[in-house]
Amino acid sequence: MRPTADATVLDASALLALVMGGSAGEPGPKPAAPSATAPVGLWLSADGTVRLDIRTDGTYDAQVAGRRQRARGTYHIDGGLMTLSDRHSGLCTAVSLYDGELEMAGHRLGQVA
DSSP: OOOOOOOOOOOHHHHHHHHTTEEOOOOOOOOOOOOTTOOOEEEEETTSOEEEEEOTTSEEEEEETTOSSOEEEEEEEETTEEEEEETTTOOEEEEEEETTEEEETTEEEEEOO
């Protein structure tokens, strides 16, 4: 049996989501009021390469240094896990929530004061 090649073509948003640890999935839910535990605010990796802005309206904006296209969409929180759903590509990225810190695709993010 011959292996098949996956000829999927990804746009910049899809590549950004993959770099940020995302996976293919259905587009996320419409923005909803975040829970009281939502880590609202600006988060940044120690080396400044990953920036994540979590908003009170249930949306987010993310950027990785060297990438022109930002990831934007909605987020959903379930316990200690937040899922970012990119509105353009439909890709989802898992973010682990810790006390005072977020972890996304191997990057630790701290909140900007």
